[in-house]
Amino acid sequence: MNIVAVLLVLLAGVVLTFVSGNKLAKKSALFFSVLTLLSSICMLQGYLGGANVGAAIPWVSYPHISLSFKIDGLALAMVLLTTVLTPIIILTTWNKEIKNAKTLYSLILFMSLAMIGTFTSSDGLIYYIFWELSLIPIYFIILVWGNGEFEKRKKAVITFFIYTFAGSLFMLLSLIYLYTQAKSFSIDAWYSLKLPVETQYWVFAGFFLAYAIKIPIIPFHSWQASTYQKAPAYGTMLLSGIMLKMGLYSIIRWQLPVAPAAAECFKYILIGVSVAGVIYGSIITLKQRNIKRFLAYSSLAHVGLIAAGAYTLTVDGLRGAVLQMLAHGLVIVGLFYAADIIYKRLGTANIDEMGGIKAHAGKFSTAFIVLVLASVALPLTFNFIGEFTVLYSLLQVNLWFAVVGGLTIILGAFYMTRMFQHVMLGEASAKPFFDLTAGEILVFSLIIGLVILFGIYPQPLIELIDPAIKEIVKQIV
Amino acid sequence: MSLLLAVAFLGVLCLVLEILNIKKTIVPVVVIALLGLFGLTVNDLLTHGSFLDIVSLPGMLVFNNYAKAFSALFVLLTALILCLIPFCTRERTGHYTDYTAIILFLLSGAIAMVSFSNLSMFFIGLEVLSISLYLLPASNVKSRRSNEAGMKYFLMGSFASSLILFGVALIYGATGTFDISKIIEVSHSTTFPVWYSLGLTLILVGMLFKVSAAPFHFWAPDVYQGAPTIITTVMSTLVKVAAVATLYKLMDILVPTISGSSRIIIVVISILTMTIGNITAIKQTNIKRLLAYSGISHAGFMLMALLYLHQNSEILLYYTAAYSLAGVAAFSVVIAVCHAKGKQDMEMFSGLGKTNPLMAVVLTAAMFSMAGIPIFSGFMAKFFLFNEMLSIGETGLVVVGVLNSIVSVFYYFRIVNLMFTKEPDTSHVIKYPIEVAVVAVIAIALNILLGIYPSIITSLTI
Numbered sequence: 001m002n003i004v005a006v007l008l009v010l011l012a013g014v015v016l017t018f019v020s021g022n023k024l025a026k027k028s029a030l031f032f033s034v035l036t037l038l039s040s041i042c043m044l045q046g047y048l049g050g051a052n053v054g055a056a057i058p059w060v061s062y063p064h065i066s067l068s069f070k071i072d073g074l075a076l077a078m079v080l081l082t083t084v085l086t087p088i089i090i091l092t093t094w095n096k097e098i099k100n101a102k103t104l105y106s107l108i109l110f111m112s113l114a115m116i117g118t119f120t121s122s123d124g125l126i127y128y129i130f131w132e133l134s135l136i137p138i139y140f141i142i143l144v145w146g147n148g149e150f151e152k153r154k155k156a157v158i159t160f161f162i163y164t165f166a167g168s169l170f171m172l173l174s175l176i177y178l179y180t181q182a183k184s185f186s187i188d189a190w191y192s193l194k195l196p197v198e199t200q201y202w203v204f205a206g207f208f209l210a211y212a213i214k215i216p217i218i219p220f221h222s223w224q225a226s227t228y229q230k231a232p233a234y235g236t237m238l239l240s241g242i243m244l245k246m247g248l249y250s251i252i253r254w255q256l257p258v259a260p261a262a263a264e265c266f267k268y269i270l271i272g273v274s275v276a277g278v279i280y281g282s283i284i285t286l287k288q289r290n291i292k293r294f295l296a297y298s299s300l301a302h303v304g305l306i307a308a309g310a311y312t313l314t315v316d317g318l319r320g321a322v323l324q325m326l327a328h329g330l331v332i333v334g335l336f337y338a339a340d341i342i343y344k345r346l347g348t349a350n351i352d353e354m355g356g357i358k359a360h361a362g363k364f365s366t367a368f369i370v371l372v373l374a375s376v377a378l379p380l381t382f383n384f385i386g387e388f389t390v391l392y393s394l395l396q397v398n399l400w401f402a403v404v405g406g407l408t409i410i411l412g413a414f415y416m417t418r419m420f421q422h423v424m425l426g427e428a429s430a431k432p433f434f435d436l437t438a439g440e441i442l443v444f445s446l447i448i449g450l451v452i453l454f455g456i457y458p459q460p461l462i463e464l465i466d467p468a469i470k471e472i473v474k475q476i477v
Numbered sequence: 478m479s480l481l482l483a484v485a486f487l488g489v490l491c492l493v494l495e496i497l498n499i500k501k502t503i504v505p506v507v508v509i510a511l512l513g514l515f516g517l518t519v520n521d522l523l524t525h526g527s528f529l530d531i532v533s534l535p536g537m538l539v540f541n542n543y544a545k546a547f548s549a550l551f552v553l554l555t556a557l558i559l560c561l562i563p564f565c566t567r568e569r570t571g572h573y574t575d576y577t578a579i580i581l582f583l584l585s586g587a588i589a590m591v592s593f594s595n596l597s598m599f600f601i602g603l604e605v606l607s608i609s610l611y612l613l614p615a616s617n618v619k620s621r622r623s624n625e626a627g628m629k630y631f632l633m634g635s636f637a638s639s640l641i642l643f644g645v646a647l648i649y650g651a652t653g654t655f656d657i658s659k660i661i662e663v664s665h666s667t668t669f670p671v672w673y674s675l676g677l678t679l680i681l682v683g684m685l686f687k688v689s690a691a692p693f694h695f696w697a698p699d700v701y702q703g704a705p706t707i708i709t710t711v712m713s714t715l716v717k718v719a720a721v722a723t724l725y726k727l728m729d730i731l732v733p734t735i736s737g738s739s740r741i742i743i744v745v746i747s748i749l750t751m752t753i754g755n756i757t758a759i760k761q762t763n764i765k766r767l768l769a770y771s772g773i774s775h776a777g778f779m780l781m782a783l784l785y786l787h788q789n790s791e792i793l794l795y796y797t798a799a800y801s802l803a804g805v806a807a808f809s810v811v812i813a814v815c816h817a818k819g820k821q822d823m824e825m826f827s828g829l830g831k832t833n834p835l836m837a838v839v840l841t842a843a844m845f846s847m848a849g850i851p852i853f854s855g856f857m858a859k860f861f862l863f864n865e866m867l868s869i870g871e872t873g874l875v876v877v878g879v880l881n882s883i884v885s886v887f888y889y890f891r892i893v894n895l896m897f898t899k900e901p902d903t904s905h906v907i908k909y910p911i912e913v914a915v916v917a918v919i920a921i922a923l924n925i926l927l928g929i930y931p932s933i934i935t936s937l938t939i
Contacts, residue, residue: 062935
C-alpha cells in the first residue's frame, strides 16, 4: 500500500462523507477512518517487507516543487498514531447530537488527511501546504461547533489562528530561504546543504517560532488553554492528541537536521526553556478549576518534557520524545474524553462542583484512574517508557535538567491524583451519574489496551523508529 | 490590434443594440463575444500564433506575450463582471447599455495600456480608461456619495493624468522619440539629462496614483465606498490589475537597470502601501472600504514585482490573476448581500453561513485566498513573490510582507467569523439571481484551479 493510496482513501472519505448527508455522515466517516487505519497497516507491512511506499510526483516546474512523500519508521509511527486516533475520536462523538454532521465529519477526515501529509511529505513546500491545511478544519471545528458564548469563542479561535499562522509564515521564510540556497525543496538536498553557522541561526529561529507556537513551548503557549476550553471535545482531542505532535515531529524531522550547528549552539537554552515549561505548566495546573483547562496545562507540562528530549540531540532523547509523543497522544485523548463524559452528565466543567462519581459509576472510575496513572507515568504504562527515556537523555546532558524535569512526575502525580480525588471520590452526590455505555467502554478499552500493551512490550515500536532516529542523529552530529 | 478593435466594436455594438431596442441580448452577446476573444488570445499566446493580428499597427501597438497574457486576463475579468450588470442596475430603471458600453471602452483602454509600443499610445489608452472611470463612479445620479466619489476621482485622476503627460513630454525631450524600442536602445547606450529621471518620476507618481499605492491612495476608500458596488468591483480588480501591469511594463522599458536609490524608493513605497492598507483595514466596518484597503495592501505586494524587472513577469501575472479572481468572487457575494440588505455594514454578513451557505463558502474561500492560505492561489502568489524577493536578497521586504500577511488575517477572518458564528439578524434567505452565484463560483473555482496547478501561468514565457 502506497502513501498516496492512503491519502486518496482519506480524500475519498472527505468527499463521500460530505455527500452522504447528515444521517449517514457519522457511519461513513467511521468507515473511512477505519479503512485508512487498515491501509496504513498495509503500508506498514509493505515498509517492513522492504517495498517502496513513498512517492514523488512533479508538480510545479519553476520553482521546482514535487509532491514527494518519503516514509521511514518515524513517519510511519506518526501516521499510525493519526490513523489510530481518528476512528477513536470519531467514536467519541457517537452518541452526540451534531448539527450539520456531514460538514463536521468531512472536516475531521480532512484534518486527518492534512496531518498525515505533514508527517510524510519530504518536499519543503508540500510539507508547508499540508501544515497550513490542517489549520483550516480545526479553525472551523472550534468556530462552529465550539462551546461557550460567541464573542469569547471568536476571540479564542482568532487568537489561536493568528498565533499559529504567524509562526507558520516565519517557517515559510526559512523554507524559501533554504530553497534559494539549495535550489530545491527536497529534504535530502537540505540535509546535505552545509549552511554557514550564522544563517543557520536564522533558519533555525524561523522553524522554532512555528513549532514553539504549535507545541506550545513557553512563552508561546498563551493561546492554548482558552482554545482547548472553547473547542468541542473532539476538537480538543484532535488538537492535543495529534496536531501538536506535528510540531514535535517537525523539530526532529526538519529543524534539527537542517540547522544542526544552531541546534547544538542553542541546545542548553532550549532544553532550559522546555524544562521551565514543565514546571510552569505543572504549577499553573494546580490552580485550575476548569477540568479542560486543567488538562490543557497538564498537557503543556508533558509536552515541554517531550520538547526537551528532542532538543538533547541524542538518540535516547529523540527516541524517548517519539515514544512519549505516541503515549501522550493516546492518553490525552482518553483524558479529554473522560472530561467530556463528566461534563455531559453533570453539566459543569468546574472541578469543585464535581465529586462522588465513583459511587455511581464503577467502570468509568476504573477507566479514569488507569488513564490518570498512565499520565503520571506509572511503570507498565506506555508513558513510563517514554518519560523515563527522556529523563535518561536529560541526565546525559546535565544532571540538573533531569532533576528538574523529573519533578514533572512528582508534580504530575500530585495534581493528577488530587484532581481524581476531587472529581471521583467523596460522598456520592445527589445527581445521578449513569455508568459507561457500550460505545464508551469500547473507546476506553481501545486506548487503555494500547497504552498497556506498549507499556509492557514497546520493542516493536522502538525497532520501527530506531533506524530513522539514528539516521537523523547522524545527520545532526 | 484586432483584439483592441474587436473590444471597441463590441462597445459600439451595445449602443446599436439599444437603439434597435433589443437590449436583452446585450449582455449575453457581449459576454459570449468576450469569452471567444479570451479563447483566441489564449490560443495565440500558447501557440505563439498571430491570429488576432490580422490588422496591425506597427509602431503603435505590439502584441507580445506580455500584452496577450494580460489582455486575456482583462477580457476574462470583464466577461465575469459584465454578467453581474443586469442584476446590479435592476433597481435603477434597468438601463445598463451605457454601463456595458463604458466598461467595454474601459477594457479597450486597458488593453492599449499593456500593449503599447509608443508612449503616445500608452497615454491614449490611459485616458480612454480614465475617462470611462470618471463617469462610472458617479453613475448613481441620485446618490450623494456616488457623486462625491465621481468628483473626487475626477479631480485627483485628471491631476495624475496630467503628471503622466508631463512626464511623457520630458522623456520625449530627453530621448527625442516616443517609440519604445528606440527609447530602450537609447537608454542602454547613453547617459541622460536630468529631465529623463524627472519624467520617469512623474510617470511613476501618476501610475502609483492609479494603482492606489501609498502615499497616493487617499482617494481609493472614498471612491470605492461611494461608487455603485459593480463599479467598485471593476475598479478594484480590472483597473488595479491593468494599472500594475502597465506600471511594470513602463518601468521595464524606461529603467534599464534598477539602481540603488530607485530600489530603495520602491521598497519604501511597497512597505508603506502594504502596511497602511492593512493597518487601516482592521478598523473598517464598511465592507467596501475594507476591501478597498485590502486592495491597497495587495497593491503593495504587487509593487514588489518592480524590483525584478526584465524577468519572471509570469509571477506578476500570477499574483494579479489570483488577486483579481478572488476579488471578483468576493464582490459578487458583496453585491448579492448589499442589494438584499440595502446597506454596506460588515454586520450584514452575520449568519450568512446559515442562510446562504454557498455564498458564505465562496466569500470564505476568497478571504482565504487573499490572506494567503494554501491551495488557494493567493498563497502560491505570495510564495512565488517571496521566493523571488529572497533570491534577489530583499530579506527585509519579505519579513515586512510576512508581518503584513499576519495582520491581514485579522480582518479577513473577522468576516469569516461573522458568517459562521453569529446568528443572522433576519432569518430571510438572501435571494439573488443564478448568474451572481455562477460568477462567484466560476471565479473562485478558477482561483483554486490556479492554486492547484500554478504551472498554467508560471510555465508561460511572457
